[in-house]
Amino acid sequence: MEIKEINKEPANYPARKPIQPLAYFIFTTRWLQLPLYLGLILAQCVYVYHFWVELTDLIGAVMGNQAALQHILDAVAIEGAARPTKIGETTIMLVVLGLIDVVMISNLLIMVIIGGYETFVSRMNLEGHPDQPEWLSHVNASVLKVKLATAIIGISSIHLLKTFINANAYDEKTIIAQTGIHVVFLLSAIAIAYSDRLMSGTGAHRGAQESH
Numbered sequence: 001m002e003i004k005e006i007n008k009e010p011a012n013y014p015a016r017k018p019i020q021p022l023a024y025f026i027f028t029t030r031w032l033q034l035p036l037y038l039g040l041i042l043a044q045c046v047y048v049y050h051f052w053v054e055l056t057d058l059i060g061a062v063m064g065n066q067a068a069l070q071h072i073l074d075a076v077a078i079e080g081a082a083r084p085t086k087i088g089e090t091t092i093m094l095v096v097l098g099l100i101d102v103v104m105i106s107n108l109l110i111m112v113i114i115g116g117y118e119t120f121v122s123r124m125n126l127e128g129h130p131d132q133p134e135w136l137s138h139v140n141a142s143v144l145k146v147k148l149a150t151a152i153i154g155i156s157s158i159h160l161l162k163t164f165i166n167a168n169a170y171d172e173k174t175i176i177a178q179t180g181i182h183v184v185f186l187l188s189a190i191a192i193a194y195s196d197r198l199m200s201g202t203g204a205h206r207g208a209q210e211s212h
Helices: 021-062 066-076 089-120 134-138 141-165 172-211
Strands: none
Touching: 021 066, 021 089, 066 089, 089 141, 141 172
């Protein structure tokens, strides 16, 4: 029985044009961003250390450690307001909100570090990796901007909630100003998402017209 080999035609890829030296040099300068992302990783380490210091002091204060208790009370004290004398539900809530704030800022750093490196420096080739973030598979500059805006709104919400909890310690103008700033962040995120949707729709419509 004669076996015939089936020759598969190679994919019809366009020939790669040689890159001019100047263009290649300019493209290579993207690696200048690498120290910036490494610096953000160091900032992430600082936040991890700060998180564990605050968490350790909170546990120590609940267990009766006086030094930890004083540190926690100093952390939640507001200038111009009466300093709390003991740890209570409100104090614990404020400390936990501070921990959540640290976590959300860390999430923001992760999105900037991984998404920015993937988008502007070099591919990480994480396709198929079990721990690949879901959002990284379709990340681009527009998606990254929307996600960053959403993360900033979450961080602003935590700060606004802390202000509302201590509303008696703030004047009306401060509360209104912080609320207005939060609303501005919210409207900015909506505007960014809407602009991205318009551009994506325009690009898809143009691609459909070219295919016809």
